Amino acid sequence: MAPSKTPAREEGRNTREARTGAMRAVFERAGFTDVEPPLLQPANVFLDRSGEDIRRRLYVFTDPGGQEICLRPDLTIPTCRLYLEENGGAGQARFCYSAAAFRFEPQGSGKPTEFVQTGAEFFGAKDADAADAEMLALAVDAVRAGGLEKFDIEMGDLALFDALVDALDIPGGWRTRLKRHFWRPAYFKELVARLATNGATERASERTGLLAALDALDEKNARSVIEDVLDLAKIAPVGGRSVAEIAERFLERAADQSAAPLSKETAKLIDTFLALSLKPQDVAKRIRDLTKAAGIKIEKQIGALERRFELIEKKGVDLSRARFETGFGRTLEYYTGFVFELRAKGAGADGVVAGGGRYDGLLQSLGAPTRVPAVGCAITLERLTAALASKGSPSK
Structure with missing residues (x-):
């Protein structure tokens, strides 16, 4: 027997739908096309490209034809596959979505195995810094459209670390x-x-x-x-x-x-670099001082970082509460550059309501003929709802 639709349950569903609709509308107004990738995905796509945390939590099974498939654990890779099907890996495209994803959680963890992600993916942008700034600004606007006003911003940039390593002997x-x-x-x-x-x-x-x-x-x-x-x-x-x-x-x-x-000097330099946690306005100078003392230069990446901060602020994002951490790389393997998270009290153990970043190598690994610039973000509805229940007080 199907559960009865009580007024409270109906009201809760309507509130959730209104919230996701308001967030998705932010992306649609910015020119993103609403899509919903298939629920069933080839399992190997995620096994080969996702971090171990997700690999251990996939719902995987074999279909009658013998193919190993899974329920989508997030929307980024399925949206990338949709882009390749429709665009062949060439040209710009802006896709947004609001749909369920699935990850195993141990019984008694209190975490949902099914959750809703609302987000966007921007493919083929020629100006990476501008696209990064736009994606963070859109994530901030969408979270606010969902009702959450108080949150912290944490940022990082994997390209900085790559440049540091390339400069080492x-x-x-x-x-x-x-x-x-x-x-x-x-x-x-x-x-x-x-x-x-x-x-x-x-x-x-x-x-x-x-x-x-x-x-x-x-x-x-x-x-x-x-x-x-x-x-x-x-x-x-x-x-x-x-x-x-x-x-x-x-x-x-x-x-x-x-x-x-x-x-020992190189090991210490790596440790010191990855331990940096600074306000955005202090990042460039601190990294320049550190690398100059070590006799290396990564000016191109530092300059890109400064420009990105300027573009983010021009988009109206207040970075006064933001932090930049050089060791911040999130938990997914496919990120290649700028990464960010929006965090608020009550949104789970880590406080993450939304997150995203740049993943320029992912499309080519999925079959694109050349490297495709790409950046995206996703907001988890259940975490947003939990943060709202806690009045969205900052997590730090």
């Missing part, structure tokens, strides 16, 4: 790994510590067993050995990782045993 393979694992704070910290303490004595004591054997092989044969070992031991992928990813991790550890250690 370290092996190319280490640059790639540091960039790739930036979004995983715990593992990243472990990685830097391991590279910095990998001295000759430690290498001599640890170069035994499988790692030593792998180091003696070329990459193709080493990868084959690892995959055979995993298969013979009947070891299944863990946390959404594929056998290839596990093999890659073994190869990285074997390479660590042969490489010279990261200098």
Whole structure:
């Protein structure tokens, strides 16, 4: 028997629909076309491109045709796939949406497994800084249209860290790994510590067993050995990782045993850089001072950061309560540049009501013929509603 539609339930549904409609209208007035990507998505798309947090929480099953599919865990990747279907990965497009997404939550967590995301994705913009500023301003306007006035803004920029790493005098393979694992704070910290303490004595004591054997092989044969070992031991992928990813991790550890250690000065520079948490007006000077002392320059990225702040303020966003954190990279693998979150008291453990950022590499990995500039944002209705119940007091 279907549940009766009590007046209170009907009123709650009407309020939610009005709230999402008001937020979506902000994007529509800015020229975004309302879309709703398919609910069912190929599972491998998310397994290959999302962070471990999402990979562990996918609702995955096999359809009668044998294809592994999942319920969409967010709207960004499905909207990207829709853009590729309609535009072929060429030209500008502005899409917005308001639809349900699904992620597993342990029983008793109090978190919904089904939630509503209202957001927008901007593809193909030629001026990245202007598009970034517009997306943050739209997110702020949409959250306010949803009824929330008090919130904090946290920002970061992965491109700054990439530029720093590229300027360091370290092996190319280490640059790639540091960039790739930036979004995983715990593992990243472990990685830097391991590279910095990998001295000759430690290498001599640890170069035994499988790692030593792998180091003696070329990459193709080493990868084959690892995959055979995993298969013979009947070891299944863990946390959404594929056998290839596990093999890659073994190869990285074997390479660590042969490489010279990261200098203490370089390790300290990375730690100091990632610990910066500043008001927007103080960021550029502090990073310039830090990099100048280290004898490196990343002026192009610092200049872009300054311009983006100026454009954001021109859009009417008050940055007086905002913070910029150089170590802020969110939890999704596909971000490549500017990232942000809007936070308020009562909106869950982390206080995040909305978030977004730039993901210039994602479209090409999904099949676009070339790299497509892209930036987006998403607001979670349930978190917004919880923050409103707490009167939206700032989270910090």
